[in-house]
Amino acid sequence: MLGCWLIPVSDLAWPQVTTLGAPRSLAQFFLAVDADPARRARMMAAGKDVESRLCGACHGVDGNSVNPEVPNLAGQNAVYIVVQIRKLLRGERKHETMQIIAKMLPDDDIVNVAYYLSKQRVTSPPKESAPSAQVGETIFQTQFCIYCHGAEARGNEQIPRLAGQQRDYLLRSLRQYRDRSGERNDAMMSLVLNALTDDDIVGLADYLNGLGMPGGGEPQ
Ligand code: HEC
Numbered sequence: 001m002l003g004c005w006l007i008p009v010s011d012l013a014w015p016q017v018t019t020l021g022a023p024r025s026l027a028q029f030f031l032a033v034d035a036d037p038a039r040r041a042r043m044m045a046a047g048k049d050v051e052s053r054l055c056g057a058c059h060g061v062d063g064n065s066v067n068p069e070v071p072n073l074a075g076q077n078a079v080y081i082v083v084q085i086r087k088l089l090r091g092e093r094k095h096e097t098m099q100i101i102a103k104m105l106p107d108d109d110i111v112n113v114a115y116y117l118s119k120q121r122v123t124s125p126p127k128e129s130a131p132s133a134q135v136g137e138t139i140f141q142t143q144f145c146i147y148c149h150g151a152e153a154r155g156n157e158q159i160p161r162l163a164g165q166q167r168d169y170l171l172r173s174l175r176q177y178r179d180r181s182g183e184r185n186d187a188m189m190s191l192v193l194n195a196l197t198d199d200d201i202v203g204l205a206d207y208l209n210g211l212g213m214p215g216g217g218e219p220q
Pocket residue numbers: 050051054055056057058059069070071073080081082084085094095097098101105113160172
């Protein structure tokens with residue numbers, strides 16, 4: 001359904017991606033790694049090294065953030081993580097600190113850390129939902145969101161997982177798309193949020209945060 005959004009491998013200069021057979025997209029590359037235990041083990045080790053040196057201080061141990069302003073990366077979809085780092089590098093997504101960090105990462109490290117984080121178990125359990133979460137649930141289930149993000153908000157490949165994401169981070173991102181303030185740029189996201197009020201956005205953030213991330217990542 002969303003094939004047109006996949007990154008073609010011809011668009012990647014990354015040696016380890018292009019050496020693995022001939023995957024047509026980054027999503028296919030990650031699937032091929034899943035099926036190759038030796039390569040998987042190498043990428044997990046390299047990814048863990050990057051994560052613990054450069055990411056954990058903000059994003060939490062193995063991507064389980066404890067700061068409501070900083071997104072969880074545990075169990076996030078690997079292609080989405082790579083795409084966002086590329087957007088930060090190109091200035092298509094703006095966040096001063098993350099843009100600096102993105103520039104510190106050699107290309108292969110981006111792929112390794114994305115793969116590693118996508119496989120981490122999510123430690124945040126589903127929470128008692130705030131009253132406004134009801135509003136958010138209705139919007140999420142009826143206003144196109146599920147066509148891309150899925151009924152359980154797990155996303156897929158280039159579409160982010162939203163279930164259990166940090167509340168304040170969700171609020172900020174949703175407002176940035178809706179208000180077209182220039183930090184987060186995605187035409188579809190701006191369009192679907194266009195008519196939503198601030199209360200609707202609070203409801204969405206409460207609903208999605210409260211979902212927890214059932215089954216996120218894999219046990220290591
Ligand atoms: C100094 C703190 C800090 C460090 C260190 C850091 N990040 Fe971040 N990161 C953030 C913040 C804050 C955001 C939210 C940016 C925004 O609001 O757009 C973020 C956002 C992201 C996102 C986007 C997530 C999403 O759901 O869209 C990715 C991917 C990411 N970081 C990856 C990494 C990786 C990989 C590392 C290590 C190599 C790392 N970050 C290190 C603070 C940090």
